[in-house]
Amino acid sequence: MIARMRFLAAALLITVATTAHGQCAPAPDSAYFFRDLSEKRAAAKLAEDRAYFEGLLSDAFATHGVDGNSMSRKDFIDAELAEFRASPSRPFFAISNYRLIEHRKGYTVVSYELREGTTANGETHMVELQIREVYEVQDGKWRLASVDSAPLADTASATQAQR
Secondary structure, eight states, X not given: OHHHHHHHHHHHHHHHHHHHHTOOOOOTTXXXXXXXXXXXXXXXXXXXXXXXXXXXXXXXXXXXXXTSOEEOHHHHHHHHHHTTTTXXXXXXXXXXXXXXXXXXXXXXXXXXXXXXXXXXXXXXXXXXEEEEEEEXXXXXXXXXXXXXXXXXXXXXXXXXXXX
16 A cells, blocks of 8 residues: 555656656746747856847837947847957846736737856946836747837945945
8 A cells, every 4th residue: 555655656756757858838918928039038148149130020110229329120129239249258147026017919018137257356347227028020030029128226326325
């Protein structure tokens, strides 16, 4: 009896472990799906993966540069990929406070905090941004239609407090 219970417990444990490792991608239209897209975009930036950006951004992609002027799709990708290119340091990113602001068929707006930076020679340089992304379905695929970013309010005050 005890041997049979141990066998059943082991079989259950193997089933649970196999299921956990064999999970598929997040369901489309879920918060996890869009968070996954945002994380993949941040990882593609670190890996300088232009093909990922080309596939993710919609044809009518729109954003603004730091100077407030509109940026083309190509200029945005160039700027994203150039940021860490010349740096010998190790880049990193972290996403937190991910929220779906609006979600309806074929259209989603998300917001999150992005911390990205580099570490080299024992020094870490980090930028904290509030990101707002708009996704739209184009040709049956979720595509990034626009990105807006702004420094986190508490980052500016923390920097001023250090001075």
